[in-house]
Amino acid sequence: MPFKRARLKHFAVGLLVLAGLSLDPQSASAAASDWAVEEQVKVRLLSAGQTVPQDAVAGDTVKLGLEFDLKPGWKIYWRSPGDAGFPPAIDWAGSRNLAAGEIAWPVPHRFSLFGLETFGYGDQVVLPVDVRLEQPGEALSLTAAVDYLICEEICIPYRANLALDLPAGPESRAPQAFLIDSFSRQVPGRGAERGLSLESAVLTGSLEAPVLEVTARSETPFTAPDLLVEGPPGFGFAKPEVTLSDGGLLANISVETSRLLDHQVLEGKQLTLTVTDGARGLEQGSVARFAAMPAAAGIEPLALLGILGLALLGGLILNLMPCVLPVLSIKLLSIAEQGGREKRHIRASFLASAAGILFSFLLLASAAVALKAGGMAVGWGIQFQQPLFLSAMALVMALFAYNLMGFFEVPLPSFVGNLAAGGSDKGLLGNFGTGALATLLATPCSAPFLGTSVGFALSRGAFEIYLIFTALGVGLALPYLLVAVAPGLASWLPRPGRWMITLRRILGLLLAATAVWLLSVLAAQVGMIAALLAGGLLFGLGLVLWAGSTLRQKYRLATPAAASLLALAALALPSGLPLEQSGGKAVSAESVWRALDTGAIGRLVGEGQVVFVDVTADWCITCQVNKKLVLDTAAVSDRLSDPGVVRMQGDWTLPSDAISAYLASFQRYGIPFNVVYGPAAPDGIALPELLTTDAVMAAIEKAAGTGIAEAGPADGGGS
Template sequence: MLHRAARYCTLLVALLVSSSASAQSLEDLLKGSDGLLAPPATQEEDPEVSVSLTPIAGEEQNLLLSVRVQLPEGAYTYSQNPSFLGHSAIDTGRIEGVEPIDTGFLPDHPPKKAYDEIFEQDIEKFTEEVTWYRRFRMLEGVAASDVVVAGEVRYQVCKNTCRQFKHPFEVTVAGEAVERPDVFATAAEAPASAQRSGLEFAFRMVPTRQVGGEPKPDPLSVQFELFPRDAKAGEIVTLAVTMDLEEGWNTYALEPTDDQFQNPTEIEILETENLEAASELTAMPAPELEESELGTANIHRGRVTWSRRFTVQEDAPYGLSALMIYQVCDEASRCLPPKDIEFALGSLQAAPPELAEPVVTPVLAAVSTPDAADAENSVAAPPAGGEREFRFDESDRPAGLGWNLVLAFLGGLILNIMPCVLPVLAIKVLSFVQQAGESRGRILLLNGTYAVGVMTVFLTLASLAVFLGYGWGQLFQYDGFNLVMACVVFAMGLSLLGVFEIPIPGMIGAAAGGDHREGLTGAFMTGIFATLLATPCSGPFMGTTLAWSVRQPALVVYLVWGMMGLGMASPYLLIGLYPRMVNWLPRPGMWMVRFKEFAGFVLMGTVIFLVNAIDEALIIPALIMMLGIALGLWMVGSLYDQTTPATRKWAVRVTACVLAAPILWYGWDLYDRAVVEKELRAANGNDSEQLVVHEDELPWQPFSTERLEQLLAEGTPTLVDFTADWCLICKQNEKFALNTEDTIQFVKENGVVTLYADYTDESPEIKRWLDVFQQNGVPLTVIFPAGRPEEPKVLRGPYSQSHLLSMLKDSVPQPAKTAMAPDSSTER
C-alpha cells in the first residue's frame, strides 16, 4: 500500500525538480528497473531451462528438440512474435547430422494475448512454464551418436522487473522415444502450406534484405489483409496494407512532391480473381509534408494503412496478387534502397511468403482472423485505414518550425490569464509588492528564478511526451496525481489563510503576514506550481501546435514546449527587466494580509476542482487525508511561536505527527482499497459509468467507435465532444457553446446526434481517435456532416456558440428551395 503512495509523491517531486537532466535520464528514471514507476526491488528467483533431443516414437529417423523454460511464481516471459522487440528467440547455430523439418519452433500451448498500454500493441506472454518444439530428420547414413544440435535461448523474465537471460546449449540424442506433440500436423511431414494454415486472407511479416551475406530485418513490419473472407456476390471486400515503422524512420506517400527525390510507395495490383475494383488506393492517415535541405517530401511515420475496395462478382472464391515497392529513411536522411514485396491473398495464394506470420491485431475492428485476439478483450480501434479516410480543414494548422515556435510562445503567454493559473497568480502579485525596495538585480534574479521553475515543468512535460507519449494535461487522468496535487494545494491554501507557515525559505504565504521577503526557493516553487496548475487549461494555438510537435523529432518537441514555457514566463522576465511596470500596485499594508487570505480561499476552490476530477469512490479517502494534513499543520502553526523553547517546539511537532499520521494512514488505506476495487471492476468489465444527462444539456449519448460507425453509415449528422472533467476549457465550451438554449434547439430540430467522449480517465479508444485528428489532448469537438462523414469539421481549443452553430448549419441537409407560384390575379 505504501509503495503506491510513494510512487505518486515521487513522480510529483520529479516534476518539480527535474530540468537539466538529459531526456534519456528521465526515461531511465521513469521506466528503468530502479525507476519511479518500478515496484520495490526484491530478490527474485531465476528460471530453470532444460534442452533435450529425443527420438519420436513411430517416426524413424525423426528427432524432437525440446526447450523447456520453467518460470518463477508470478513471472512471465514473451512469445517468439518478432513484432515485439523483447520477444523470445531460439537460435540453432550448429546442426550436425540432421536437417530441420519445421521452419521454426512451436510452443506447447498458445500464449496469452493482452493489449499493453505502454507499448501500444498486443503482447503475447507465457506464465508458469512453456516448452518450444522443433523436429529434425537424421541424414541418411548418420548414426544417432553423431548428431549434435547447439545454439542459444534468449528470453526475458518479468515480474517486478524484467531481466534478460541467455542460455547456450549443446545436445545429443538421448533418452527414450517420445510421442509427437499435438502442436504438429497429423502427417509426419506436413507441407509448408499446411503448417501455415490461416494465412490465406491475412498475414504479417518483417521484410529482410541481405547485408554482408546475412539477412537483416528492415525497421518496420507490414500487414496484408483481404476482408471479409466470406463475402457474397455484390458485396464489398477491402485490401488493406498496413506498415508499422520503428521510431525515427519514415516511408513515402503514394504521390510525391514536385522536388521529391525519394521513391514514393507503390502498390500495383497484378491479378484479380472474381473481384472488380470499386475504389482507388487511399492512405490513412494523410501524409505529412516534410521540409529539409534536400527539398520537400510527403512522408508517413508510425503506422500507415493503404486500402482499396473491390466488389465480389460471383458466389465463388476470390483473391488477388499485388506488388508493393517502398523506401524508408531515418531522421538523418539516410535511406535504404527501395524494397519490393510480391504478395497474394485469398484464392490466388499458392503459399504465403517464408517470413509470413499470423495477424495478431487486425487493422479494423470488423476484421476477423483465426489468430485475432478475442473481441471481448480488445478495444475497438477507430478507422485506421481501409474503411474511411477523413479529410478535414487544416488551414488553421501552422506549417513549419518557425510559425509553430511563434504560436507556442503566444500560447504560453495566454496561459497566464487562463482560469487554472489565477490562484497562483494572486500569490505572484503579492511577491511583486514585496519586491518593492529591492535592487533591480535582485528583482531580475527573483523573476528569472520563477521563469526557471516554469521552464522546468515544461521541459519535464516535453520529456514525458517524447518517451511516454503523454499529452497536455494527461497527468490529471491519474487519480493518484490528482490526490497528491490536491493535498499540496490544500496545504498552500492553509498557509495563505494563516493556519501555518510554509516551510520553504522565502515562500509567499507565511502566517506572519507580510514580514517575510520572497526568496529564490519560493520563487522557483511558485513557478512550478503555477505551471502544474495550468496544465488542465488549453488556450488558443496550443492544441494544434502541441499536436504538431509530438509528431516531430525529439529536439523539435523540446524546442516547441520550451518556447511555450518561455512565453508563459515572459511577463515576469519583462517585469524583472523593468521593475517600474508594477508601480501601479498599492504600497504594502493591511490590504496584503486580506488579499493573501482571499487567495487562500481561491486555492481551496482549486482543491474542490482537483477532488472533483478523481473517481467518486476516492473522494471520502481524499477528505480524510486532508483532515489529517489540516490537523498536523494547525498544531505546527498555532501551538508555538518564535519565542517558544526548542524542546516545546519539538514536542508539539512530534505530537502533531503522532495525531495526524493515523488519520493519513486510514485515509490512504481507504484510497488504496478503492483503487483496487476500481481496477477489479475495470478488469471485469463493470467500470462503465452511466451518463447522466440534464434537461438543460444536449441529448448526449456515450461515445463508442461502434456507435459512431453506425451513425456515419446511416448518414446521420453527428457531433462528438472529446472532453474531461479536469479540463476547464472543455467545461467552458460546454457551458457557453454546447449546452446552450440555441444549440440544443438546433440539434433537436435538425436531428443531430451528440456523442460524449469522456477522456477523464485513460482510454485507449479515445486516444486513438484523438490521434486520427492529430490532437494532443482535449478539448476537441468533431462534427460529421450528413452524407459527408469523410469531411468532418474540427473545432480545437475554446470556441464560441456562433462559431459552433455555423459549423452545424453547414453539416445538416438544407431544405430544398421551392419556386413561388405565380399570382393568379395577374394572369389574363
Template sequence: MRFLTALWCFVLLGVSPGLFAHTTGWQPAQHLRAELVSEYQTVKPGQTLQLALHFIPDEHWHTYWINPGDSGLPTSIDWQLPAGVTAGPIQWPTPQQFSIPPLMNYGFGGPTVLLSELTVPADYAATELNIAANVDWLVCEEICIPTSASFELTLAVAAQAIVSETAVDLINLGKVSQPNVLAVSGQYDIAGGSLSAAISGLPDIDFQHFFVRATEVVDHAAPQQLLVSEGEWILRQPLNTYFTGAPEQFEVVLVSASGQGYSVQLQVASDGAASSSPATKTVPTLWLVLLMAAAGGFILNLMPCVFPVLSLKALSIAGNTGSQQQQRSDALFYSLGVVLSFVALALVLLALRSAGSAVGWGFQLQSPWLVAALAYLLFALGLSLSGLVQFGLGLMNTGSDLTQQKGGKGSFFTGVLAVIVASPCTAPFMGGALGYAVTQPPLLALLVFVALGLGMALPFLLLAYMPRLAKALPKPGAWMETLKQLLAYPLYLSAVWLAWVFGRQVGIDALAILLCGAVAIAAACWLWGRWQMRRQGSAEPIFAVLLVVLALYVVSLPLPTVSTTTANAEQQHWSAWSPQRLAELQASNKPVLVNMTADWCITCLVNERVALNTESSKAALALYDVTYLKGDWTRQDADITAYLHQYQRDGVPLYVLYWPGQPAEVLPQILTPDTLRQTLERLSRQ
C-alpha cells in the same frame, strides 16, 4: 429608330415582340431587388450568351462571395433548362471585406452582377428558349435574412441572334467587376499553422490584400502578409480553425490599391502536402510554430486552472516592489522553473511515446494519485496563506526579510507548481503547436515546449524588466496580510476542483477517503504551526509528518474505478464515444458531433456548460438529428489518444462535426453559445 429596327427584325423573323423579353424585371425581396437579364433577346442554335443575375441591396446590406468568410452563405442558382442547354458556374466578381469583429466576411455591397454562361446546342430545334432559375441568397447587415426567388425568361430562337442593347452595359459591368485572370501560377504549402504561397511573374502592381477562394483554409480575420522577395510575391495567412485539408489546386484573388482583382491559381508545392500535417523543412515554419507556442503559453496565465496559483506569484511581486534587483531575480527564477518544468513534461511525454504509450498533453492528471497529491498541496498552501502554518514562506516569497537564495527557490517552485496545474488547460494556439511538437524530432519538440514556457513566464519578466510597469504596483504595507489571506480562497477552490476530478476518476468511496486525508493534512499543518511558534520539543513535527504520510498512503491504495460518465449516459443528450460507434453512424450517413473531453480539463467543462449543454444546443442537435458522442479522456484511453492524433491534436478539448457528404469540421477550442447552432445551420444549407 432602334425600336423600329428591332420591330422590323421581329416581323421578318415571324416573331411577336410581346412574347419575349431580355429581362425578368425586378423582383422585390427584403432589403434587396433582383432581376435576371439576358445578353441577347434573340438567340440562335450553337450560340453561347451571358445571363446576369443583378442584385441591388439596400444601403449597408450585402450578399456573399463563393467563400463567404467566417459566416454567411454564397448565392446559389438552380437552373431549369431545356434538354441540351447548359449553364456554367457563377462568374464571381472581386469581393469586398466586411469586418464584424472578431469575424471577417467576404461579399458584395451595392449593385452586383453575377454572370453565368449559357450554351445552346447546335441542334436545338425549338423556336423559343425557356429559362428558369431558382435562386437562394443571404442578405445581411447586423442581421441576416435568407431569401429564395424564382426567375423565368423566354428568348426567341432564330437564324440570327440579336443583342439586347439595353443589357450590354450591365453585362459589361459584370465582366469588368471580375478579377483579371493572369497567365501565371504559384505554389503553396501548409506549414506551421499557416498557408504560405509563392507566385512569380506577376505584373508590377502594389497588391494590398488577397482572397482565398477555397473555404475553411485560412483564418479570414487574421493578418495577412504580402511581400516581394527577388521578384517573387510571398503570401501568408494563418490557417482556419476548421482546417482539415486543402485541395491540390485553388484560386486566390489579389487586389490592388485601386480595388482591381487579379486571379491566380495555386498548386500544392512539389515538396509540400495539402494536408493539416505541418511541414518542418523551412525556418519560417519553425518560427511561426514557436510564436504560436509562446502566444498559447501567455494566454495560459488567464485560464482558470492556472490563475489561482499565480496568486502566489502576485503576492511575491507585491512584497518586492521596493527592490528592483529582487524582482528581477524572482522573475528569472520563476521563468526558469516554468521553462524547466515544460521541458521535463516534454521529456517524459516523448519518452512514454517512444516506449509505445498513448499519452498527450495533461497526461499526468490521468493518474488519480497525482490528482490527490495536488489537491493536498493546494489545500496546504491555502492553509498557509490563512495563517495556520508558515511553512510556505520560502515557497511563496512573501517575507521581506528572506535571503535572496530562499526567494529564488520560492520563485522557482512557484513556477513548477504553475506548470503542473496548467496542464488541464489548452489555451488558444496551443493545440496546433503541441500537435506540431509531438510529430517532430526531439530537439525541435523541446524547443516548442521552451517557447510555451517563455510565453507563460513573459508577464512576470515584463514586470521585472520594465520599470514603468513595476512602478504601477502598490507599495508593501499592512494591506499585504489581508491580501495574503484572501488569496487562500482561490487555492481552496482549486483543491475542491481536484477532489471532484479524483472522485470522477475512482468513485465516491475514494472521494470520501481523500477528504479524510485532507482532514489529516489540516491536522498536520496545525501541529506544525504550533511547533513553529514555540520551537520546543519534537513530538509535534513527527506526528505532523506521520499524518501527511498517512494521507498520501490511503489515496494510493487500490480502489475500484467507477465510471459515472457511463452510468449517467442514458439520462444525457449524448452517448459514449467509441471508434465502432462512430464508424456505424458514419456508415449510416448520420450527422455526428464528437466531443473529446476530460474531467480535469477546465476549458472542456466551461465549453460544455456555456455551449453544449444549453437548451439552445440541445434543440439544434434534435432539429438536425445529430448524434452527440462524448469521449472521456479523464483516465488514459489509447483509442481516444489515437483519435486526437488524427486531427493533429495532443490534448483535449477536441470537437469534430461530421455531416453527410461534407468533410469533417473541427470546431474551435473555445466555443460560444451559438457556435454549434450556426455551424449546423450552415452545413444544412450546403
C-alpha cells in the same frame, strides 16, 4: 501453387488421421463434433484429447481445433482480414465448465483482387483453440456458435452450431491431435523450426506518405516471403515489394502506406508485423518510427517559425485560461509583495519564476520524448489521469492555502515554506517553485494555438518537441519576463501592510478550493470514499498546523510528526488504490450523450445524420466552462436535441488509448476537443478550444449541408 503444396501436405496428414480413425472409430468420433455442412464448406470442432485429464491443475488448457473444409476457390478470413471481410468468431454461450477459449491463427495466404489485399485460408484449415476450464479435471461440455464469412466471387455469411462433450478421465490422445498439431506449428511464434528473425522496421519517405521498410532474416533461404501489417484504423498497407540478398537469407521488404484522413499520422503508432514464408511465420510488435526525419518529411524553415510563433502565442494565452486562475492568485500575491522593494530583488524573483516555468516545460518535453520512444500514448495534461499526481497536487495546494491563511509560518518541510513564501528575500527557490506550479496547473487546459503547436510537436521527433515546448514555456513566462525587464511595474503597487493579511486569507481560500477540485477529479479515478478519506486527512493536517503553536509548548516534535504522517497518508492512500475503470467513464443511460463510438460515426453520417463529438474530462476546467457557457445554453442544447443530430461524448478523465488515438488522428493531444461530422463534412469540422455559440451552430449547419457559414479555424488560429 501454395494451395497445391498445402493440399498435398494436408492430404498426407489426412491419411494419418484416417489410419487412426480406422483403429478406434468410436473414440475418434468422441473427440470431434458432427460436421456443420453447407454447400461450399464443412465445419467441425476437434479435440486433441479424448478426455479432460483428471490430474489437470489450474492454468492447464484443453487443446481444440476449429476445422474448415472448403471447396476449391472458396476462402475464410484471418484475424485481420485486410481490405474486406471478417474473421471467424466463436460464441461459447451454453457451454459448461468453460472459463475462456482463445483462437490461434496459423500463417494465412494473401489474396490480391482488383487492388484489394485480403488474408485468409482456402481448402482445409484448422484454427487451434486453447480452452481454459473453470474446474480443472472435470468434464467439459462445449456449445459453439461459429460465425464466419466465406468468399469466392460472392461472399456468404454462415453460422455453424457445434457441440462437443469431453468426459473426465485419464489423459488420452485423440487421432485428431495430429491435425491440430500440424496447424499449431504454423502459428507465428510457435514452432522451433521457423528460423525467422526481424532485424529492423523503420519508416522512410515523408510524414504524409511514409513507406515501411522491414528487414527479415532466415536461417534457410527464403522461398516466397511476405509481410502482413496490422495497424491502427484509418491506415492502409499495399502489397509489399520484396528484394532478397545474402544468398536468399535476407529479405528487404518495402510497404507503401495510405491514410483515410489527411490529418492522420502513422509515426508513433503501434504496428503488428507478421513475416511469412510458406507455412513459416514470425509475429512481432513494433512502433512506427522514422529512421531519420528527412527534409521531405520535415518542415520548411519559415513554416517552422510560424509553428514556433503559434506556440509562443498559445503559451501566453494559457495565462488567461480558466484552469490557470488558481495560479493567478499566487502571481497576484507574489506581485503585491514586491511593492516598494529594490528593482534588483524584483527582477531576480521574476526571473526565478520564469526559470521555473521553462524548466518545467523542458521536463514535460523530456517525458513526451521518453513516452514516444517507448511507444506509449502521449497527450497534453495526461498527468491528471494519475492518482499519485492528483493527490500530490492536492497536498501542495492545501499546504499553500494553510500557509497563506497563517496556520504555519515555520516551513514543514523546509522547501514547502520556501515555495509558499515566494516573495521573500530568501525566496528565489520559492519563486522558481511558483513557476513550476504554474506549469503543472496549466497543463489540464488547451488554449487557442496550443493544440496546433503541441499536435505538431508530438507528431515529430525529439528536436521539434524540445523546440516547441521551449517556445510554449517562454509564452507562459512572458508576463514574468516583462516585469523582470521593467521592474518598475511592480513598484506601482502599494507597499505591504495590513491589507496583505486579508488578501492572503482570500487567496488561501481560493487555493483550498483548488485542492477540493483536485479531490473531485481524484474521486472519478479511485472512488468517492477514497477521495473523501484523502480530503479528511488534508483537513486534519490543517487542524494540526493551526494548533501547532499550542502543541509545541507541550510536545516539541508533536506538530512536525503529526503533520508529516497526515501528509504522507493523504499522498499515499489514493495512489495505492486501483483505478475505478480504464478507458474513460461510461455515459449514463439517462444521458442525452452517447459514448464515443468512432466506428459508428461513418454509418450515422451515411444515413444523413450530424454527429457532434465532445471529448472532455473532469480535470479539464475549460471543458466545464464550454459546457456551462455554450453547450448547455438553450439555443445550442435545442439544436443538439434535433432528431437529425447525434451527440457523442468521450471521457478522458481516465487513461484511454482509444481516445488518445482519436485525438491524435486530428493532430490534437489535449482537450477540450469538439468536432462536428455530417453529410457535407464526413471528415469532421474541428472547433476552437474556447467554444462560442456562433461557432457551434455554424459548424452544425455546415456539416448538415444547410448553411454556408464557416465554423472558424480549429485552434482559434489554425489547426
